Amino acid sequence: MPTQRKEEFNPAIFEDGSPEAVEMKPVLLALLPQLLEKDYYTKLNDLPAYQAVRGQDVAYRSRVVLALTAAINRVEREESYRVRWSLADALTALMRTTLSLSEAQYLRLFAGYGLDFANPDEVSVNFYPFPVLLTLNQVAKLTKRGPLGEEMLTFLRQLRDLTAGQSGDQLKVHLKTQEMLGQATGEHTLPTVVFAEGDALGRSLTEFVAALDRSAPPTAAWLGLLQRWQKATGSQPTAKLRQELDAATAAIGPDEVRAQGRTWLQLLIELPVKEQQHTYEYASGSTHTYSSWEFLTEVNATVAKGLIWTLQPLSNAGLLEQLTALAAKCFRKIPGKGPLAAGLGNACLLALSQNGLPGVAALARVRSKIRQTNTQELIARYIAQESAKLGVSPAEIEDMAVPDFGLENGRLQEDFAEYTATLTLREGKAEVQWLKADKALKSAPAALKASHPDELKELKAAQTQAQQTYTTQRDRLDRSFVDQRRIPWPWFEQYYFRHGLLSLLARPLIWRLHRPDSSVQDAIFQEDAWQDALGHPVPTPTPDTKLQLWHPVLTSADEVLAWRRMLDTKQIRQPLKQAFREVYLLTPPEERTRTYSNRMAAHILKQHQFNSLAKLRGWRYSLLGAYDKGYDSETASLPLPIHDLTAEFWVSEVYADGEWNDTGIYNYVSTDQVRFTRANEPVPLPEVPALVFSEVMRDVDLFVGVASVGNDPQWRDNGGLAQFRTYWESYSFGDLSEVAKTRKLALERLVPRLKIGRVSEIKGNFLVVKGHRHVYKIHLGSGNILMEPNDQYLCIVPDRSSKQLGSTDVFLPFEGDAVLSIILSKALLLMDDDKITDETILRQL
Incomplete structure (x- = not known):
């Protein structure tokens, strides 16, 4: 057993003149050296000197406790911190055994702990709670043998008042003294509940307590409930706390608790997150400025968890919506900190997970907004648990959990007296149109806001949630190609084809129909019938038909082109890129x-x-920092459990002076290889299914295509990294990626139809635009610009809020491409370069 450095101590600490000290000095002189030499792995009961004490009778152990307390108080703080804690370790252990001390002796112990109320100026609420709680438990045993004396009762009242309004272990002391006084004297007074007022929640709770009617029966239950919220320090409620919360809720009334709880939840949702700037000045004269973010105090974050735990079994549609919004807020990433309030967010996720299919639907919605890998995995576990309860797969439970919000074919109509509201979900955007008779209104009538406030709130919530759910489910489908899931037609018909919301996603997509005779047909549902790529009818799926999302890698290039022509001819806009999907x-x-x-x-x-892009696509990645981790490379990994594979994309830190943020995270990484592994062993690429390989490479191409410094028009002018200037230039104006090649195909069709067509043409990797001042070459990959004749770089930073993106009135058969829109916007600007007024651009022309 490794030994610690021998700690010196002054034997005089065991000499305070009391009979116990005189008697027990030899015992403690033998015990303390063994305590000091004990390492982390050695148990107290393994020490011979401690075994000897434990083997004695109750009276003997009690005298040792008195001697230990006296010795601890005689240790000078500067003499040895470790000596004090070693003695306290033994004292705490002995306080868990049976003792036989008088009330006067217990009061001596409390005084030794710093709780001598005869000297109130020396008493602080910041006392060490152990062994105070253990000693209170010993005193509680005295009440079973007879009434407590007045001196002890006075002490308990003083301790109760001292710890009122505290949290954590001090709160436990307060509750214990209150319980003991109630048992000993019948002093069943209303609980004292005090909240920290450092934030809006604490102030609101304080006002609520002050407004309670002390004579009303529910007041004691309310105070008991609020008091228990201060005990919500764990990751989830214990069985005992769960029982107490439910009992208090029943005593108050579930409806009242739900209504008041929703008020506090809304306060948390709307509570602003404030950034505070701090500047630290070093002795050398240099300064360091950093930010902190204020939301909830630590003690009130604990209270908020208790609130959520209480509301968990009371959830209805409105409450689930609030929990979803609060969870998303809590996992908002704060620079230099991480999630805003992870503990509170986890409480929201736990509450959602305990509310069946509506809760799973809410978990699916909030998952798309969370970037933390561990939280994503937690949500996946919750969904898996619910699916196991129902005996279906996680994918099926997510299908079942998607609400339709009352929509039929993406449309919901509500009548309010003489007014009609129509909620329409089209291409992922939810809008509400109002009519009075046949006259269109710009917004909800003011009269309805007064007469139907709750109904309007419900309509607004449905609008918001429908749009969020559409986006969540679209992204889920987009990530599901790699699973190659085959859905039986009866299931598909119920949860996709005839679903009020999912049908908007399913019907414009191409599906591979696996027939029971092992034949396959590719079809899309249009004009109330299933059709193939040539528009020919396809037999309706039978109950034993299975449907799989079609992918261009599954078929020939000719058929892919046929599907593209069909979408273009019939102007079918797919909710996600499918027929025009890049193939690798x-x-x-x-x-x-x-x-x-x-x-x-x-x-x-x-x-x-x-990092953000990787998390959006389901990849796991940890940010690389400028500190010693023992290695200088990392991998982003994508689990592919259906195929028993893991995809890996290797990256390394870009070492450069000062190129990390205030928290030590590198600003840039360089990319390396992509590989697949099974059981941590590399898998030959030819053995990886073609669809899996294509989708993984498409993800990686997305990461590069969006996050590359070559896409930043200001990177070179802002300094960038001088050693990578050549890379920036080669990427900005070099070969096209697969995504850019698809963009080029779209532009070849679009440009002749636009007004830029008369002065523009596609040449190689560029859209060439003839302006009045210059000829401009816009790269089809990065969107960056060169000016002829000498290929001078022109820096134009796009205004992403601009409405003039060039493709507004032109049909695209797939979801919008941000870079394509930027290219068109720049082309429209440069064709009339004689009308440009921006000084930053004019100086470059």
Whole structure:
């Protein structure tokens, strides 16, 4: 057993003149050296000197306790912190055994703990709660043998008042003294509940307590409930606390608790998160400025958890909506800190997980807003638990949990007296139109806001949630290609085809129909019938038909082109990129390297942007920081459990002076290989299913295409990293990625139809625009611009809030492409470069 450095101590600490000290000095002189030499793995009961004490009778152990307390108080603070804590360790252990002390002796112990109310100036509420709580438990045993004396009762009242309004262990002391006084004297007074007023929640709770009617029966239950919220220090309520919360709720009335609780939840949702700037000045004269973020005090965050735990079994649709909104807020990322309030957010997720299918639906909605990998995994576990209860798969439970909000084919109509409101969900955007008779109104009538406030709130909530749910489910479908899930037609018909919301996603998509005779047909549902790529009718699926999301890698290039022509001809806009989806096939270099691909290597990415994109696509990644972790590379990984594979994208820190933020996280990473593993062993790329390989490479291409510094028009002019200037130029104006190639195909069709068509044409990797001052070359990958004749770089930062994106009135058969819109916007600007008034641009022309 490794030994600690021998700690010196002054034997005089065991000499305070009391009989116990004189008697027990030899015992403690033998015990303390063993305590000081004990390492972390050695138990107290393994020490011979402590075993000898434990083996004695109750009276003997009691005298040892008195001697230990006296010795602890004689240890000078500067003499040895470790000596004090070693003695306190033994004292705490002995206080858990049976003792036989008188009330006067217990009062001596309390005084030794710093609770001598005869000297009130020396008493502080910040006393060490152990062994105070253990000693109170010993005193409580005295009440079973007879009434407590007045001196002890006075002490208990003083201790109760001292700890009123405290949290944590001090709160436990307060509750224990209150309980003991009630048992000993019948002093069943109303609980004293005090909240920290450092935030709006604390102030609101304080006002609520002050307004309670002390003579009303529910007041004691309310105070008891609020008091228990201060005990919500764990990750979830204990069985005892759960029982107490439910009993208090029943005593008050569930409806009243729900109504008041929703008021406090709304306060938390609306409570602003304030940034505070701090500047620290070093002795050298230099300064460091940093930010802190204020939301809830630590003690009131605990109270808020208790509130959520209480409301968990009371949830209705409105309350679930609030819990969802609060969870999203709590996991908002704060620079230098992480999630705003992870503990409170986890309480919201727990509450949602305990509310069946409506709760699962809410979990699915909030998951799309959360970036923390561990929280994503927690939500997945909650969904898996609910699916196990119902005997279905997690994918099926998510299907079942999607609400339709009363929509039929994306439309809901509500009548309010003489007014009609129509909620329409079209292409992911939920809008409400108001009519009076046949006259359209710009907004909800003022009269209804007074006469139907609750109904209008419900309509507004349905509008918001429908739009969020549509986006969540669209992204879920977009990530599901790799699962190659086959859905039986009866299930598909119920939860997709005829669903008021999911039908808007399912019907414009192409599906592969697996027939019972093992034949397959690819079809889309349009004009009230299933059709193939040529518009020919396809037999309606039978109950034993299974449907799978179609992917272009599953078929020939000719059929893919046929589907694209059909979508374009019939102007079918797909909610996600499917027929025009990029395909990534294995290349000869990848066949030669066998187990890894360098296709996406040697790029420089903005790390935080890369991290956000990776989390959105379900990848796991930990930010790399400028501190010693024992390695200088990391992987972003994507679990593929259906295929028993894990995809890995390797990245490394970009070491550069000062290129990290205030928390030590690197600003940039460089990319390396992509590989697949099974049981931590590399898998040859030819053995990876083609669809899986294509989707993984598409994700990685997305990361590079969006997060690369080559996409930042200001990166070079702002300094960037000088050593990577060549990379920026080669990426900004080099070869096109697969995404950019798809963009080029779209532009070849679009440009002739737009007004820029008369002065623009596509040449190679550029859209060339003839202005009045210059000829401009806009790169189809990055959107960056060169000016002829000498290819001078022109920096134009797009206004992403601009309405003039060029593609507004032009049909696109797939979801909008941000870079495509930027290219069109720049082309529209540059064709009339003689009308430009922006000084920053004019100086470059």
